[in-house]
Amino acid sequence: MAEEKKVVRKKIEATVQMNRYMSDYFYELNEADKTRNRKIAWCTSVGPAEILRAMGFLVHFPENHGAMLGATRMSTDMIPIANASGYSPEICSYLTADVGAYMKGVTPLSRAYPGIDRVPRPDVLVYNTNQCRDVQDWFAWYAAEFKVPMLGIHTHRGVKDVGDAHVASIASQMKALIPQLEAISGNKFDMDKLRHVLALSKECSTLWKKVLDTASAKPSPITFFDGTIHMGPAVVLRGTQTAVDYYNLLLAELETRIQNKVAAVEGERFRLYWDGMPMWGRLRDHSDLFAGAGVSVLASTYCNSWIFSAFDPEDPFNSMARAYTELFIVRADDAKEAYIRRMIEFFKVDGIIYHDAKTCPNNSNCRYGMPQRLEALTGVPSLTINGDLNDLRLVSDEQTKTNVEAFIEQLEEK
Amino acid sequence: MKDSQPVFAGIDVGASRTKVVILDREQQIIGRAVVKSGTDFEAASRQCLTLALDMAGRTAGQIAKAMTTGYGRKNVAISQESKTEISCHARGCYYYFPRPISIIDIGGQDNKIIKLDESGKRLSFKMNRKCAAGTGAFLEEMSVRLDIPLEDLDGLARQSLNMVELGSFCTVFSATEVLEKIRQGKKVPDIVKGLFFSVIKRVMEMDSLSEHVVMTGGVVAHNAFLVLMMEEMIGRRILVPEYPQLTGALGAALYAMEKN
Structure with a gap:
């Protein structure tokens, strides 16, 4: 029988330390939730966490919780609960999984961290629509549930070139949050504290970029699938020394791998770029599917989304506004295409996988002809696979497998 | 003794039907069959292979190499090697229409x-x-x-x-x-x-x-x-093509021949 090859994964040693840091982060939030000794803010994954940290909040990220629901494959059972209460199966499945889990009174945190039985209760919810409009509706549900204030930043979308007008608009919205956050936190805003947090965030971002850039080595020491796990600290601990310490550790290990020619995927034959969200409940299956064929999916738009090169502690508000608007997801298609072309060259990729995530249009970049345009420009072939970030009802494993295998056969015949 | 020469088998285990093509060394289709895949892909593929071999007047022992394809390509023990139906259909069609x-x-x-x-x-x-x-x-x-x-x-x-x-x-x-x-x-x-x-x-x-x-x-x-x-x-x-239902199986047989 044509059996699939058993895949032996190379463990990243730093993972042990990352798990400790993540554990400390969740237990600290849990402690604050139980004792109310610290104020808790909920924040969207791409800012403005730095402002919240500088004002003394502990920060919970619902998107991180959504990803945990997906990775533990709890999400598909939770989504219908939110659907039944009026939240469509067509909208963000982070939102529906997260709200559904809350309604059912369960959380993946309980499985990973004994003693934690719920997500930490917020004192304030702060969103930025740079990811999508769904985050606003998501936070609005919790604002009503917990009867706490919800604040937000409304980002421009489809931006071709980030100009001063965009930056000024976002910076002024950020500044407008301050008086309200002062009232909620009971702390006076301190510019020096913000500069300090931003300097740490910048350092985290620089190190995270270096970590991801190690994938340009042949063979690559890291895969996209590793990246989706190791980006945890860049999301939830950005702006702390802990995140900086972690990425120094991880980077050193990956650089040693490069020196010793240690490949993340044994016998790397082809190098692929992943565009779009991961399918959280299928991370291991997809990692095995590609690695088993000697294919390294080594870089992605998604993991790169937590690189904020524009951060400047000397000019906090304007630089945060610029960094959070320069993001791939906020940009027009021509800026996105130029970006992916740079990635193709830098990471020396043989092909691109586009994940068309049914419930995440903003992270599905294959819906307006981009794969066809890029292929015509670069000659690099691509494959679009249909699925979803969290709703496994929208995933067909057999079709994904056949499509991926056929794409690899196409690369072999090239 | 043409009948004693080795042959090549392509087995396309589709979601609905299983198809087999037997090729001789000159890439001529000398045997073919189609059966329902049902729920037992192994049994369907064996039955289909037997029918195709009978038509070709050959025995299983004369198969120099076999290749599977289709939805159930990894569920049958006849061959150790498989290719996706995408590659096999392409190969089978190009055999008829090289352009x-x-x-x-x-x-x-x-x-x-x-x-x-x-x-x-x-x-x-x-x-x-x-x-x-x-x-x-x-x-x-x-x-x-x-x-x-x-x-x-x-x-x-x-x-x-x-x-x-x-x-x-x-x-x-x-x-x-x-x-x-x-x-x-x-x-x-x-x-x-x-x-x-x-x-x-x-x-x-x-x-x-x-x-x-x-x-x-x-x-x-x-x-x-x-x-x-x-x-x-x-x-x-x-x-x-002559047998539109069999291009996947034909492509698999051509790959089998190439790999031999």
């Missing part, structure tokens, strides 16, 4: 559009999404709803004088729409032609087509009228 082609394959459970260049190299491929719209499963479901044997659909569609156009690709929604058309007094041949047109429209939105178009698959093999309708739609002749 730049766009292949439309309509199978029991999926549709494919595969584009090849003049050397037979694959340029791109598309498969249907997680949806049975426009596949053999769509027509099977409709034949049940209309209480018409599947094999009668082609003849009925040819009798249509005033095709009923259906608005939806979706199997479930189309079934409701068909019932509505029956209530309105529409004629069955006109509805069946409408169903065929629905299949064509679904395929046409999957990808663009190059100049030379080849159609294959079980649905094409059993519904030749579909090809005529597609020709009318695109305004040019469509190429159909």
Whole structure:
């Protein structure tokens, strides 16, 4: 029988330390939730966490919780609960999984961290629509549930070139949050504290970029699938020394791998770029599917989304506004295409996988002809696979497998 | 002693039917068979292989190499090696039509559009999404709803004088729409032609087509009228191989020969 090859994964040693840091982060939030000794803010994954940290909040990220629901494959059972209460199966499945889990009174945190039985209760919810409009509706549900204030930043979308007008608009919205956050936190805003947090965030971002850039080595020491796990600290601990310490550790290990020619995927034959969200409940299956064929999916738009090169502690508000608007997801298609072309060259990729995530249009970049345009420009072939970030009802494993295998056969015949 | 020479087997274990092609050293098809895949892919593939070998007048011991393909390609013990149906259909079609082609394959459970260049190299491929719209499963479901044997659909569609156009690709929604058309007094041949047109429209939105178009698959093999309708739609002749249902198995046999 044509059996699939058993895949032996190379463990990243730093993972042990990352798990400790993540554990400390969740237990600290849990402690604050139980004792109310610290104020808790909920924040969207791409800012403005730095402002919240500088004002003394502990920060919970619902998107991180959504990803945990997906990775533990709890999400598909939770989504219908939110659907039944009026939240469509067509909208963000982070939102529906997260709200559904809350309604059912369960959380993946309980499985990973004994003693934690719920997500930490917020004192304030702060969103930025740079990811999508769904985050606003998501936070609005919790604002009503917990009867706490919800604040937000409304980002421009489809931006071709980030100009001063965009930056000024976002910076002024950020500044407008301050008086309200002062009232909620009971702390006076301190510019020096913000500069300090931003300097740490910048350092985290620089190190995270270096970590991801190690994938340009042949063979690559890291895969996209590793990246989706190791980006945890860049999301939830950005702006702390802990995140900086972690990425120094991880980077050193990956650089040693490069020196010793240690490949993340044994016998790397082809190098692929992943565009779009991961399918959280299928991370291991997809990692095995590609690695088993000697294919390294080594870089992605998604993991790169937590690189904020524009951060400047000397000019906090304007630089945060610029960094959070320069993001791939906020940009027009021509800026996105130029970006992916740079990635193709830098990471020396043989092909691109586009994940068309049914419930995440903003992270599905294959819906307006981009794969066809890029292929015509670069000659690099691509494959679009249909699925979803969290709703496994929208995933067909057999079709994904056949499509991926056929794409690899196409690369072999090239 | 030609009959004692080794042969090559291609086994296409599809979601609906299992197909086998036996090739001799000169790449001639000397045996072929089609059976229902059912739920036991192993048994179906063995039965199909036996039938094809019988037709070829050969024994299993004479198979120099076999290759599996199709939905159940990794579920049968006959061969250690497999290739996806995308590669095998491409190879099988290029065997008949060695030129730049766009292949439309309509199978029991999926549709494919595969584009090849003049050397037979694959340029791109598309498969249907997680949806049975426009596949053999769509027509099977409709034949049940209309209480018409599947094999009668082609003849009925040819009798249509005033095709009923259906608005939806979706199997479930189309079934409701068909019932509505029956209530309105529409004629069955006109509805069946409408169903065929629905299949064509679904395929046409999957990808663009190059100049030379080849159609294959079980649905094409059993519904030749579909090809005529597609020709009318695109305004040019469509190429159909000798055994449109067997191009995947043929491609697998050609790969087996190449790998030997």
